[in-house]
Amino acid sequence: MKKRIYLSPPHMSGGEKKYIMEAFETNWIAPLGPNVDAFEKEIANYVGVNEAVALSSGTAAIHLALILLGVEKGDKVFCSSLTFVASANPILYQEAEPVFIDSEPDTWNMSPDALKRALQDAVIEGKLPKAVIVVNLYGQSAKMDEIVALCHEYGVPIIEDAAESLGANYKGQLSGTFGEFGVFSFNGNKIITTSGGGMLVTNNEVAAKKARFLATQARDQAQHYQHSIRGYNYRLSNILAGIGRGQLEVLEDRVNTRRAIFNRYYEELADIPGIHFMPELQRTRSNRWLTALTIDERVLGVSVQSVLQNMADENIEARPVWKPLHMQPLFEGSQYYPHHEGNIVSEKLFYTGICLPSGSNLTQSDQMRVIECIKNTLKLTVKTESNMF
Ligand SMILES: *Cc1c(COP(=O)(O)O)cnc(C)c1O
Numbered sequence: 001m002k003k004r005i006y007l008s009p010p011h012m013s014g015g016e017k018k019y020i021m022e023a024f025e026t027n028w029i030a031p032l033g034p035n036v037d038a039f040e041k042e043i044a045n046y047v048g049v050n051e052a053v054a055l056s057s058g059t060a061a062i063h064l065a066l067i068l069l070g071v072e073k074g075d076k077v078f079c080s081s082l083t084f085v086a087s088a089n090p091i092l093y094q095e096a097e098p099v100f101i102d103s104e105p106d107t108w109n110m111s112p113d114a115l116k117r118a119l120q121d122a123v124i125e126g127k128l129p130k131a132v133i134v135v136n137l138y139g140q141s142a143k144m145d146e147i148v149a150l151c152h153e154y155g156v157p158i159i160e161d162a163a164e165s166l167g168a169n170y171k172g173q174l175s176g177t178f179g180e181f182g183v184f185s186f187n188g189n190k191i192i193t194t195s196g197g198g199m200l201v202t203n204n205e206v207a208a209k210k211a212r213f214l215a216t217q218a219r220d221q222a223q224h225y226q227h228s229i230r231g232y233n234y235r236l237s238n239i240l241a242g243i244g245r246g247q248l249e250v251l252e253d254r255v256n257t258r259r260a261i262f263n264r265y266y267e268e269l270a271d272i273p274g275i276h277f278m279p280e281l282q283r284t285r286s287n288r289w290l291t292a293l294t295i296d297e298r299v300l301g302v303s304v305q306s307v308l309q310n311m312a313d314e315n316i317e318a319r320p321v322w323k324p325l326h327m328q329p330l331f332e333g334s335q336y337y338p339h340h341e342g343n344i345v346s347e348k349l350f351y352t353g354i355c356l357p358s359g360s361n362l363t364q365s366d367q368m369r370v371i372e373c374i375k376n377t378l379k380l381t382v383k384t385e386s387n388m389f
Helices: 016-025 034-047 058-068 089-093 112-125 144-154 205-215 238-248 251-269 304-313 345-352 364-377
Strands: 051-055 076-080 097-101 131-135 158-161 181-185 198-202 275-277 291-295 335-337 353-356
Touching: 016 034, 016 238, 034 051, 034 198, 034 238, 051 058, 051 205, 058 089, 058 131, 058 158, 058 181, 058 198, 058 205, 076 112, 089 097, 097 112, 112 144, 112 335, 131 144, 144 158, 198 205, 251 275, 251 291, 251 364, 291 345, 304 353, 304 364, 345 353
Parallel strands: 076 097, 076 131, 097 335, 131 158, 158 181
Antiparallel strands: 051 198, 181 198, 275 291, 291 353
C-alpha cells in the first residue's frame, strides 16, 4: 500500500514546543494562564480587533456568539447552507430555528440575492433573524460588501464563521473582522491548529468579557461558588494555547504554501475541459485552505464518485464538497432560500465538487501522485502541453 496522503493534516513548525515547555515549567497546566492571554492578544493584533477570546473549539465560539446576540428558543438565525455542520449546530443548542441561505457561483458562499429575499420575507412575517452566520468556505471570503450592507440595512448582526479562512483577506481587510463577532477554529485539519481549539473575536469589549464569563461556568464575583445564569466549560487549555502561539508565527508561510499548492493543481489540471476550480473573487485573497474543483461529468465522461474511488484506491484522502445543510436529515423541514428560483448553487457544487489534499506539508512528489491519479482517472495520462491554448 502506498503512503497515505491526507486531506489537511497538522503541520507543526517546531516553535510550538518552547511555549508548551514554558507551560510545563511554570505548571500552568490549566484552562487559563500566560499562553492563553498571549495567544488572545496575538490573534487580536494579527486580525486587528480589540478582543479575542480563546475557546475549546470554533463551535463553542459560534455558540457563545449566538448567546451574546440574545438568540433564544424560537428565534430565527440565517446561516450559509454550504458548510460544515458546526456552523449551524449551535443554533440548535439554543433551540432556535435555522434558515439556510444558498451559495452564489463567484465565491461558493452565501448568495446576497438569496439573503435579500430571505430578509424581505422575514420583514413580511414580522420576524427578523437574530443573527446571520456567514461562512468563508475553504478560505475564500463571501461577498462581504453586499452581505454587510444588507444586514446593516435590516439591522441584523453578523457572525463571520472564519473557521476555514484565517489569514485570508477581502479587499485588504482580514477575514473574521466583518461582523459583530468572528470565529476561528484550530481543529487538527485547519490551516493552523492547536489539535482542538477556537477563538471568538470582536471589537466589543463588554461582549468579550461576558464571553470569558460564560466560558468559565458563569461564575459570579463572590468568594464562594455563586452562579446566576447557565454557563459553559469552553476555555482553551494553556498548553494548547502554546501550540497556537507557535503556529500563528508561521501562519503567513502556511497561507503562501497552500496557495502554491493550489497553483500547482491549477497549472496541471485547469486546461482540462470540464474541470473548474473554485474561483477567487477579485480583490480578495483566499488562504486556499483546501483546493476545491468541480468535475463536469457530461464533458469528462467520468463521475465524481469514480475520481474519489480511484483516489481512495491510491490511498489518497479526497472528499466531496460539504453536503449542504438544507439537504441534511438533521435539518429536514428547515426553511431554505436558493440563489435564484430554479438555480440551487450549493446542491450543484455538492454533486460536482471535490476537495484535494492541500496540507502545507504536502510534498511536491505526493502532490504529483494526486495529480497523476486524477489524470489517470480521466484517461489523460499524456501531459497536457501549452499548445492547448
Ligand atoms: C471547522 C469548522 C467549524 C468548527 O470548528 P471546531 O473547532 O471544529 O469546532 C465551524 N465552521 C466551519 C466552516 C468549519 O470548517
